[in-house]
Amino acid sequence: MMTTSLKTMICTAAMLTLGAGAAAAQTDEKLVVNGETEITTQAPAPAHLDGALDTIYSGWEFRSPATREVQMDDFDNPGMIFVDQARQVWNTADGSEGKSCASCHDDPAQSMKGVRAVYPKWNEDAQEVRTLEMQINDCRTNRMGAEAWGYTDKGMTSMVALISLQSRGMPVNVAIDGPAQSTWEKGKELYYTRTGQLELSCANCHEDHYGDMIRADHLSQGQINGFPVYRLKNAKLNAVHSRFKGCVRDTRAETYKPGSPEFVALELYVASRGNGLDVEAPSVRN
Ligand code: HEC
Ligand code: HEC
Numbered sequence: 001m002m003t004t005s006l007k008t009m010i011c012t013a014a015m016l017t018l019g020a021g022a023a024a025a026q027t028d029e030k031l032v033v034n035g036e037t038e039i040t041t042q043a044p045a046p047a048h049l050d051g052a053l054d055t056i057y058s059g060w061e062f063r064s065p066a067t068r069e070v071q072m073d074d075f076d077n078p079g080m081i082f083v084d085q086a087r088q089v090w091n092t093a094d095g096s097e098g099k100s101c102a103s104c105h106d107d108p109a110q111s112m113k114g115v116r117a118v119y120p121k122w123n124e125d126a127q128e129v130r131t132l133e134m135q136i137n138d139c140r141t142n143r144m145g146a147e148a149w150g151y152t153d154k155g156m157t158s159m160v161a162l163i164s165l166q167s168r169g170m171p172v173n174v175a176i177d178g179p180a181q182s183t184w185e186k187g188k189e190l191y192y193t194r195t196g197q198l199e200l201s202c203a204n205c206h207e208d209h210y211g212d213m214i215r216a217d218h219l220s221q222g223q224i225n226g227f228p229v230y231r232l233k234n235a236k237l238n239a240v241h242s243r244f245k246g247c248v249r250d251t252r253a254e255t256y257k258p259g260s261p262e263f264v265a266l267e268l269y270v271a272s273r274g275n276g277l278d279v280e281a282p283s284v285r286n
Contacts (some may be wrong), residue, residue: 026061026211027068031280034074037169043276048176052207058277059220059229059285062211067232071284079161079230079282082154082237086162089155095146104143108166116160116167116279120268122180129183129268132160133239133259151259152239161228161237164281171278172225174271187269190262196253202270205247217286222247223274224267226283233286240267 031039041058049056060068074080090101090108105111116132123130130138133156137148149156176184191202205214206222213219228237241258244266248255256262 026057027065029065029068031058031060031068031072033072033168033280039169039280040171040276040278041280043171046272046275049273052203053221053273056223056274056277057210057221058274058280058283059223059226060280060283062218062220063285067284067286070232071280077230077282077284078235079228079237079284082158082228082230083162083165083282086155086158089159090162095140095144097143097145099144101139104139108162112163112166114167114170116164116281117170117172118174120174120180120183120264120271122175122178124179127179129180129264131240131259131264131267132163134264136160136163151257152242154236157228157237157239160239161282164228164279167279168281169278171276172271172274174268174275176268176272180268183265184268184272186262187265187267190266191269195248196251198251200251202247202266221273222270223277224270225274225277226280226285228281229283229285231285237282240270 026042031041033039039058039060041061043056045053045056060071070076070078087108093100093103101108119135120129120131122128123135126138128134133149133151136156136159140146141148149159174180194201194204202222205219210219210221224240224243227240227243229243230236231238239258241263244263245255245258
């Protein structure tokens with residue numbers, strides 16, 4: 001059984017404690033933002049997870065009542081400050097072409113509605129799967145004549161949050177077939193590969209042990225429907241790849257770089273494990 005070996009490895013490393021499986025950490029509470037936007041935080045698992053998971057849960061369900069509550073009102077949610085900053089940037093010209101995002105995309109409430117729900121997404125012209133970050137930098141460099149932003153820089157993550165917000169309450173629905181399939185398969189392989197001194201895969205924690213206690217924390221399914229995530233711990237918005245990096249590090253492994261083909265593939269795969277959950281960005285976690 002995985003439980004025993006996981007416990008042994010974790011205790012040997014003397015860094016994590018896996019408590020007696022506190023069954024079903026998930027809450028019965030509903031996530032309703034601003035008293036009006038109902039967010040789906042649990043859903044039947046997508047078909048490709050057949051045999052692995054029956055139900056998928058947002059990370060929100062595993063947080064404490066106090067943390068959950070912060071996400072229920074945009075005035076309390078500190079992530080919204082970064083969204084407001086990004087809104088200013090959206091309207092500000094930058095680069096040799098003298099254009100802003102708004103020059104081509106007008107109001108993000110219309111032009112970006114539903115976009116986050118289907119990313120990462122295959123781009124036909126570039127013949128690659130693109131994350132939102134990649135697409136934003138493509139617009140900056142090729143259409144605005146501006147410099148690329150750092151993959152997990154504050155400005156980039158804030159812009160991703162502004163765009164993601166326009167899909168809040170819409171179900172994640174990334175495509176995993178057709179031209180995206182080989183990238184998805186690569187991501188799946190990474191998800192199930194054990195790494196580091198602890199020899200743990202993403203699945204060992206987020207599929208086999210969600211709901212259990214680890215470092216005084218409830219382990220979730222590691223879904224990314226809430227990203228970018230405002231973490232109370234570091235008081236900033238966190239990008240998907242920053243979280244991947246942290247989790248890989250926790251297994252004592254060398255990690256891939258944010259924006260690397262490996263993390264892009266992993267993001268597509270992890271996003272697809274959440275197909276059916278609603279986008280809830282910017283979410284709040286501890
Ligand atoms: C000069 C016009 C122009 C500017 C300025 C511009 N974009 Fe774009 N953007 C485009 C075009 C054209 C596409 C479609 C490209 C494609 O499909 O390859 C696009 C696509 C996108 C998409 C993907 C939409 C989808 O449905 O998949 C996002 C996200 C995006 N842009 C964000 C931004 C942001 C953020 C900025 C400002 C930092 C920006 N763009 C600036 C022209 C522009
Ligand atoms: C040693 C156990 C462990 C492993 C292995 C691990 N994680 Fe995590 N992960 C955690 C813990 C603990 C948290 C914080 C609590 C939570 O949200 O589950 C977390 C959080 C996350 C979150 C944030 C979820 C949210 O709703 O905010 C994502 C996404 C994630 N992990 C993805 C991954 C991926 C992808 C891998 C494999 C590369 C991985 N994790 C490997 C322990 C692990």
